[in-house]
Each structure stands twice: as C-alpha cells, then as structure tokens.
Amino acid sequence: MLASKIIIPVPKIENRKFTKPLLCGPGPCDVWPSVAEALNKPILSPMCDEYFNLMADIRDSLKYLFQTKSKLVLAISGSGHSAMEATITNLIGPNETMLIATRGIWDERALNIAQRHNIKAIPFRIPFNTTFSYEHIEAELKKWKPTALFVTHGDSSTGTVQKLDGLGELCHKYGALLIVDTVVSIGGVPFLMDEWGVDAVYTSTQKVLSGPAGISPVAFSERAEEKMNNRKHQPPFYLDIKLLAQQWNCYGNTRAYHHTLCSPMLWALLQCLQEINKRTLPKFWKTHADVVGHFHKRLRQYGFNFLVPKAEDRLATVTTVVLPQGYDYLKFVKYMRENYNILIFGGLGPTAGKALRIGIMGVNATIEVADAVADGMAGTLKALTKSYN
Ligand code: PMP
Numbered sequence: 001m002l003a004s005k006i007i008i009p010v011p012k013i014e015n016r017k018f019t020k021p022l023l024c025g026p027g028p029c030d031v032w033p034s035v036a037e038a039l040n041k042p043i044l045s046p047m048c049d050e051y052f053n054l055m056a057d058i059r060d061s062l063k064y065l066f067q068t069k070s071k072l073v074l075a076i077s078g079s080g081h082s083a084m085e086a087t088i089t090n091l092i093g094p095n096e097t098m099l100i101a102t103r104g105i106w107d108e109r110a111l112n113i114a115q116r117h118n119i120k121a122i123p124f125r126i127p128f129n130t131t132f133s134y135e136h137i138e139a140e141l142k143k144w145k146p147t148a149l150f151v152t153h154g155d156s157s158t159g160t161v162q163k164l165d166g167l168g169e170l171c172h173k174y175g176a177l178l179i180v181d182t183v184v185s186i187g188g189v190p191f192l193m194d195e196w197g198v199d200a201v202y203t204s205t206q207k208v209l210s211g212p213a214g215i216s217p218v219a220f221s222e223r224a225e226e227k228m229n230n231r232k233h234q235p236p237f238y239l240d241i242k243l244l245a246q247q248w249n250c251y252g253n254t255r256a257y258h259h260t261l262c263s264p265m266l267w268a269l270l271q272c273l274q275e276i277n278k279r280t281l282p283k284f285w286k287t288h289a290d291v292v293g294h295f296h297k298r299l300r301q302y303g304f305n306f307l308v309p310k311a312e313d314r315l316a317t318v319t320t321v322v323l324p325q326g327y328d329y330l331k332f333v334k335y336m337r338e339n340y341n342i343l344i345f346g347g348l349g350p351t352a353g354k355a356l357r358i359g360i361m362g363v364n365a366t367i368e369v370a371d372a373v374a375d376g377m378a379g380t381l382k383a384l385t386k387s388y389n
Contacts, residue, residue, distance in 0.1 A: 021337055024373050025345040026156035026318045026359040027184060028206035028213055031268075035211045038271035044263040046247075052255055054266050055248050061273035062217050064281070065186060066201055068193040072220040074248035075269060076202075076239065077261055080183040083202030083216035085113050086239035087179055091200055091224055092147050093233035094118035099146040099176070101137060101162070103128050104155035105349025106181050122146065128158045128350040129308045129320070134170060141174040147227075148177040148199070154185025156207075157349045159306075159320030159357065160313050161189055168197015177224055183207060183216075187276050188288040188317040188361050199224040208288075208317060209272040210362030215265045275363075284365075288316040291365045295319065295358075298374035302381065307355045317361040320351060321377075326386030329353060335384060340376035 023030045044051040055074075062073045076083045088110060092098050098114050100107050102123040114121035124140050126132060132151075141149065149171050154161050164180065171178040177199040182191055187208035193201055199221040205211035220228070220241065228242060235241070238259065246256040276284055296306070296314075299321065307320035323332060329346040333356070336342050347355040358377075360370055 019341060021341045021343040022364070022369065022372065023343055024358055024360060024364060024369065025343050026207075026357045029208070029210050029359060029362045030364055031212060032210050032272065032275050032363050034275065035268050035271045038267040039212070039264045041264060041267040046257055046260050047255065051263065051266075052249060054263075054270060058266065058270050058273065059248065059250070061270065061277055062219065064277060065203075065217065065273060066193040066219045067191065067195065067281075068219050068221075070193070070219055070221055070225075071250050072225050072241070072245055073218070074241075074244055074250060075215045075217045076244070077214070077259065077265075078216060079206070079213040080181075080202070080204035080216055081109065082239065083204065083218050084110060084181065086235070086241060087200045087202050087218060088113050088119070088150070089117050089235040089239060090228055090231075090241040091177060091179065092117075092119050093231055095120060097122060097144055097146040098148050098150055099124065099140055099144050100150045101132050101152075102126075103130065103132070103160060103162075104152060104157040106152045106155060106157065106183070107150065108349060110150045110181075129160065129313075130310070131160050131162045131313045134167070137167070138170055141171065141176055145174060146176050148179050150179045150181075152181040153191065154182065154189060154315045154317060156184040156315075156318045156357065156359070157347070157351055159308050159315050159318050159355070161185060161315040164191075164196045164198070166196065168199065171199075172197060172223070177227060184317055184359075184361075185315065187281070187284055188365070189315070190281075190285050193219060193221070197221075205269060205272055207359070208284075208362040209269075210275070210364075211268045211272040212265070214262065215269050217269075288361065288365050291360055291367060291370050292316045292319065294367055295360055295370035295374060298370070299377070302374070302378040304377065304381075307351065317359060319358045319360070320347075320355040321358065322355055323381075327381070327384060328387040329356060331384060331387065332356060332380055335380045336376050339383070340372070340379070342373055342376050344373070344377075
C-alpha cells in the first residue's frame with residue numbers, strides 16, 4: 001500500500017448554499033425543463049446505431065435552424081469560441097486575408113484567433129452602438145480583396161443586430177466568403193443561410209436554444225466546402241471540419257471515429273432543437289419581437305435610455321441600457337441579484353462601464369419574465385443613490 005505516500009489529504013468541500021437566479025444576462029440563459037431531462041439520458045458509445053441516429057436527427061434540425069440545404073452541417077464539441085476558431089481556421093490559411101467588420105468584442109476575438117494562426121486579419125471599425133452600411137463594407141471588400149469577411153449578426157456586447165440580407169452576394173462579387181457569428185441571434189431573430197448567401201455560420205446552445213454551453217452547431221456552403229477541399233494548410237486536428245464531417249456522416253457514407261462526443265450534450269442539443277421545431281422559426285422570431293417590444297415599452301415608461309440609438313439596429317435577444325449619469329453599473333447588477341434574484345450583466349468589451357446588458361430569450365422569452373425584469377430594474381433605480389454627479 002502506498003497510503004503513506006499520500007501528501008495531499010482529501011479536501012473538505014463545503015456544502016454551499018445556492019439559489020438559482022433567473023438568468024437574464026446575455027447568456028447563458030435558463031434551460032428548457034425538457035432539456036434538463038435530456039441531460040440525464042444514457043451515455044452512448046460513439047460507434048453505435050443510436051448514436052448515429054441521434055446525430056442524423058440533430059443534423060436535420062440544424063438544417064432547419066440555419067435554413068440551409070447544405071450537407072456540411074454538424075456540431076463542434078465546445079462552447080461558441082470553439083466553433084469560431086473552427087470556422088476561421090478551416091477556411092482561411094496563413095497569409096490569407098480575413099476582413100473583420102468590427103463593432104463588438106466577438107469581432108475582436110475573431111481578430112485574436114486569426115492572428116494566432118498567422119492569418120492577415122484586417123479589422124475595420126464603426127462606433128459600437130451602430131451597424132455597418134453595405135456601401136462601407138463594399139469599399140473595404142474592394143480595397144482588401146480578402147479570402148473572407150467576418151461579421152457578427154447579433155452582438156451581445158453591444159446589443160446590435162447587423163443586417164445580412166444580400167451580403168453574401170456582395171462578398172462573392174469580390175471573391176470573398178462570408179462568415180457569420182449567430183451565437184446570440186439564431187432562433188430569436190430571422191437568419192436565412194442559403195437565401196442570404198452565407199458561406200459559414202456558427203452558433204451555440206446557451207442562448208436562444210436554451211441549453212447548456214458545450215456543443216456548437218456550424219454549417220458551410222458548397223463554396224466554403226470547395227475552399228476547404230483545396231486548402232494547403234492544416235487546421236487544428238480537434239477542429240478539422242473535414243474529419244468531423246466523416247464522424248457526423250455528412251455525406252451519408254462514413255461513420256468514422258474522431259473523438260468521443262458527450263452524449264448527454266447530444267441528447268440536450270436535439271431537445272433544444274425540438275423545442276424550436278415545435279414552435280417553428282417564424283413563430284419564435286415573432287415571440288421574441290413581441291416580448292422585447294413589451295420590455296422596451298416598460299423600460300421607456302421608467303425613463304431608461306437605450307445604448308443603441310436606432311430602433312432597427314437593436315437586437316431582440318439582448319437589450320443594452322444606459323443608466324442616468326452618476327449610477328454605478330456593477331452596483332445595479334448586484335442589487336438586482338440580491339433583491340430580485342435576477343441576473344443581468346454590466347457591459348463587456350467596448351461597453352464595459354457604459355451599459356447594462358439584459359437578455360430575454362429562448363425559454364425566458366415571455367411577457368412574465370419581461371415584466372419581472374422591468375419591475376426589478378425600476379425598483380433598483382429607485383433604491384440606488386447616485387455614486388457621483
Ligand atoms: N459570439 C457571441 C455573439 C456571443 O454572445 C458569445 C458568448 N457570449 C460568443 C460568441 C462566445 O461563446 P462562448 O462563451 O459560448 O464560447
């Protein structure tokens with residue numbers, strides 16, 4: 001026995017009290033009860049029929065979610081950042097150019113990832129509470145002739161939504177692929193991959209899909225697939241879409257082992273998608289529009305101001321609010337948690353110290369939740385005193 005060699009004793013783990021708050025930040029969001037149940041379903045071996053059927057059902061629902069007829073649709077093991085890294089590194093090689101339409105933190109993250117892979121990343125910036133005009137994007141495409149343009153659809157750091165209709169065509173005119181981050185937008189606002197000519201899109205589960213973070217759907221157009229088939233560089237092994245496509249049986253003739261996926265996450269993802277399938281996308285988009293319309297009306301009644309000046313630029317899933325001069329954002333967030341048990345967030349990246357970020361999406365996209373948050377915010381504003389003038 002080696003008991004005498006044990007140098008680290010068994011740790012004493014405190015039985016900590018935890019009261020679950022209502023999750024109304026920009027993510028993670030609360031999960032559907034059916035998804036919490038699905039997480040208890042059995043572990044499967046990655047090479048059995050049940051497992052492949054589960055993947056096939058997920059792929060069918062992802063085609064619906066992204067609105068694409070593409071075959072190259074699957075999910076990456078990891079949170080949204082893993083899908084961001086997979087998408088960029090599978091499509092763009094060292095010394096190729098990625099143009100980044102930059103208005104929030106996710107575009108800065110894309111820049112960071114690209115630079116780590118020796119991609120020539122070129123950000124072009126606008127004020128963070130606005131969105132891009134196609135004239136501006138076209139001028140940059142013309143100037144740089146990039147391999148791809150990176151755009152964030154819904155930006156959870158700023159509360160803006162970028163128009164995308166027709167953007168694919170514009171990119172293709174200049175020989176560029178269009179990559180879109182839909183982590184906080186998909187399911188809550190319209191997104192049409194094929195119709196809008198999007199070449200690569202990724203999303204995540206912990207926002208409108210209302211599941212746990214840890215598995216991230218991606219889809220690639222035929223144009224993107226061709227680019228990958230002709231690439232000279234090797235993306236990271238774990239994120240290699242060509243290998244993952246074999247594991248996910250994207251072409252109907254491979255059932256290859258690449259890595260061990262977390263089967264409870266697969267069950268959970270399918271259940272998230274089923275919750276959207278049963279509501280249908282157009283109805284769920286409308287639910288989000290109605291709920292946020294009601295929420296904003298209530299916020300206006302209490303005198304709150306929006307960070308994003310133009311109503312058409314405001315993202316339905318995440319609202320950014322500016323407090324009257326002199327109020328402390330972090331104190332506001334703390335008061336909401338301690339007195340109403342509602343979790344909202346302060347700013348992030350360019351909005352740090354400049355805004356509150358409130359997410360009402362997925363399972364929480366209801367008038368009741370919107371009212372509870374608006375009541376809490378009104379009460380908090382009344383209770384707090386100014387920290388400075
Ligand atoms: N993109 C957007 C728009 C996001 O909101 C987030 C997460 N807040 C991410 C990417 C990164 O996702 P994750 O934290 O799941 O890695």
